[in-house]
Amino acid sequence: MSKRLRSSDVCADCSGPDPSWASVNRGTFICDECCSVHRSLGRHISQVRHLKHTPWPPTLLQMVETLYNNGANSIWEHSLLDPASIMSGRRKANPQDKVHPNKAEFIRAKYQMLAFVHRLPCRDDDSVTAKDLSKQLHSSVRTGNLETCLRLLSLGAQANFFHPEKGSTPLHVASKAGQILQAELLAVYGADPGTQDSSGKTPVDYARQGGHHELAERLVEIQYELTDRLAFYLCGRKPDHKNGQHFIIPQMADSLDVSELAKAAKKKLQSLSNHLFEELAMDVYDEVDRRETDAVWLATQNHSTLVTETTVVPFLPVNPEYSSTRNQGRQKLARFNAHEFATLVIDILSDAKRRQQGSPLSRSKDNVELILRTVSNQHSTESQDNDQPDYDSVASDEDTDVETRASKASRQKSLDSDLSDGPVTVQDFMEVRSALVASEAKIQQLMKVNNNLSDELRIMQKKASRLEKQNSTPESDYDNTPYDTEPDDTVPNRKGRQRSVVWPGDGSLPDPAEPHLVPSPTLPSTEDVIRKTEQITKNIQELLRAAQENTHDSYIPCSERIHVAVTEMAALFPKKPKSDTVRTSLRLLTSSAYRLQSECRKALPGDSSLPTDVQLVTQQVIQCAYDIAKAAKQLVTITTKENNN
Incomplete structure (x- = not known):
């Protein structure tokens, strides 16, 4: 059932027109931009559904509509309705505000911190519990x-x-x-x-x-919502509860091939206590919701620009009410490819039915195969980068970053010990089943937006041609001074936090500028920047086609061409750009190109650091390409704006 939007409907968070999403537990309608922030907070804060492209139980949609129409939003913005809030400088976001940081900060304060909710008086003699x-x-x-x-x-x-x-x-x-x-x-x-x-x-x-x-x-x-949702995710059908059918267990064609390791892992799944099994099932439910919502998100977004402030959510955001270990296990669910995740879902459905019916442990030979992979290579790769968390912090993850690092180290030590002893533990099950990231959706997303960048650049080039020709020539190259901080720590879909890296001393870029030089305000012409960006974009498209066609031997030549194009673009800018934004974009551009070369080298067959699945390398390659494209787009925008002024 889909909702018929009224022209009077506005986003509850920024008052933008025609909201297309709903926050179910908040009783509000929200726009695309605000929805991207809601999703990054996690389902424990906001449960989002698309109003037209997500199936709705009719009474659930009616419930949200009723709350919205009866002013549920005033619950979350109670204190903002007080005229005194204007005097204090507090205000609601508006449609013209940037997603980051303006809308994001407001939405976090509104729903995560509950900063504007009416507080009942709590006095010693009249407390409300x-x-x-x-x-x-x-x-x-x-x-x-x-x-x-x-x-x-x-x-x-x-x-x-x-x-x-x-x-x-x-x-x-x-x-x-x-x-x-x-x-x-x-x-x-x-x-x-x-x-x-x-x-x-x-x-x-x-x-x-x-x-x-x-x-x-x-x-x-x-x-039966949990098991119904899992079954619907796999086969598009739900059980007929009216006639006593409460479970659907989809089958897979290769379900007869069961390895000894798969049997051991399944046995451990079945031996989980009901409480732990329910936790695992709820985590898988949340991952199903993330994947399905991502699919709707990608299908409904406007891909006319290369990079927008709103992106997919690459893994489950941190829930501070859960332990660090559980949060990391939840995030690792994103590393299952489609087949592996489907297998896990089927295993959970099967065991949920067994537990609900009180049946003994099944010894059937036709249990669904558990797709298990050895993780020794993955461990060696992780040990080389042991000081970095598996994923970037998101939402409320900032406060748990140190705990995450410590937990990862202790978990790694325990896992290595358990593997050497032979028995398969529950933690092993989660680690081994985690396989590697399925990068197909990310490839498709980036291919779509890249295919439209050339058109956008041509439009910008026409605008630039109408500007007065810029005759200034940068007297020196971009400053390549080392930086130890993240070049752009706000990229919402970055999977792992990485330090900025400087170019090696291979002569590809000039030496760092002397500290006594005064920052130069001179920027290159928009036409020159657009021309170099077009070359970068063309090379990125070649790299993405190689990733899509699994021609991994093309990674290195593609990365080298991107490196050359990036170097030429960076050389257009002065060593000490006056604008902080320009400096940040250049750092992201150059450091990402260096990381791209490093990741592409891992795809070589003879590389000992090659992970178990080349998909992990591909995912990192795509992420680097995304960062390069993002930085190039930023530089085009900046130079166009500055030169137009």
Whole structure:
């Protein structure tokens, strides 16, 4: 079911027109740009769905529409509605603001920090506790006032609160009253349809007794939402719960080939406690949501420009409520390729059905194959780069960066020990199953945007030709002074934090400038920069075609041509550009070209550092190409703007 947008609908975060996404748990509609920030925060902060291109349970969409139409956004922006907030300098983002940092900072304050939510007074003699709020929620869900319940939930009321006097949860009350939208809201906030009250009845029982058949059917769907979503992801079908079918276990053509290692790993999966198994299943559910939303995101974005401020989310963002180990395991799910991830999903579906039905461990010969790869080469590669985390920090990851590094080192030591001893541990299972990053989607994304860059450059070139010809010639090359900091630490889809690297002393770039030189304000002409950017873009397109066609022997010559083009473009600029933005873009351009050459060399068959799967090299190559293209685009934009002035 798709929503019919009204012309009066605006983004809840920046007031931009025609929002095409919804934040389900916040009850708001949001635009593409703001949605990109929501996604980077993680599902524990905001659960996003596209209003037209994502399948919606009808009552869930109705719930979000009702909240939006009844001013749910005022819950999250309560203090901003106070005229005093204008005096204090606090304001809402607007459509003209940049995504980073303006919109991103506002959205984080609004939803992650809850900076604008109304705070109830908490005095020693009149404190409002979570228990008090939960009791109010328990009473309020019998009515149709959704925004009141959302406000209570935003203040800390618990959706699964068990009322000691009433002997029931809010979902029992809502189900008995036939309040299907309240049930949807409670379920979004974690209410369990299978919970029994003091009489042993579930919310489904109360819905059926009250004749609320649609609600009863929906509660059953919610109860099986996790396994239904996993099955739908693989085969596009959901079980027929009305007729007693609660699980669909898709089959794979090569499911009969089961190695001894695969059997051992499956046995360990089956031996997990219910609690640990549920955690793993929820993490896989979140990864399914990330992959499906990425697919919608790529299909609906405007790829007319090379780089935008909004990108895909390359792995699950950090949830601070989870341990560092679990967060790292969640992020590693992005390293499964399509076949490996499908296999894991099938294994979880199979074991979920077994656990739900109370069946003994299966010894069947037709269990689905677990695609397992040895990780010794991956370990040797990681040991060479042991001071860097697997992924860049995102959202709330800043505070856990040190913990992440320490956890990785201790986990690596433990893993090596376990592998040498032979037995397969649960952690081994997660490590080994993690395979390597599937880079196909990233290739497709970058190919799409690169194919349109030439048109964009031609347009800019026409504009530049109308400008007065710039006769200034840079007297020296770009300063190549070493930097120890990240050249551009805000790239949203960077997978790993890497230090800037300087060019080696091979004579390809001039020596660093003397410190006594005064920064030069002179910039090259826009036409010259565009011409060099076109050459860089052409070479990047050749590299991407090589990646797409798996012709890895073409990586090095392509990277060398890109290196030459980058060097020529950097030489257009003075050693000491006056603009910080120009310096930053040049650093990103040159350091990324150097990293690109380094990564491409790893694709050589004789290279001992080659990982188990060349896809990891390809992913890093694509990332470097992305950074080079981003920097080139920035330099074109800067010079056009400066020369136009």
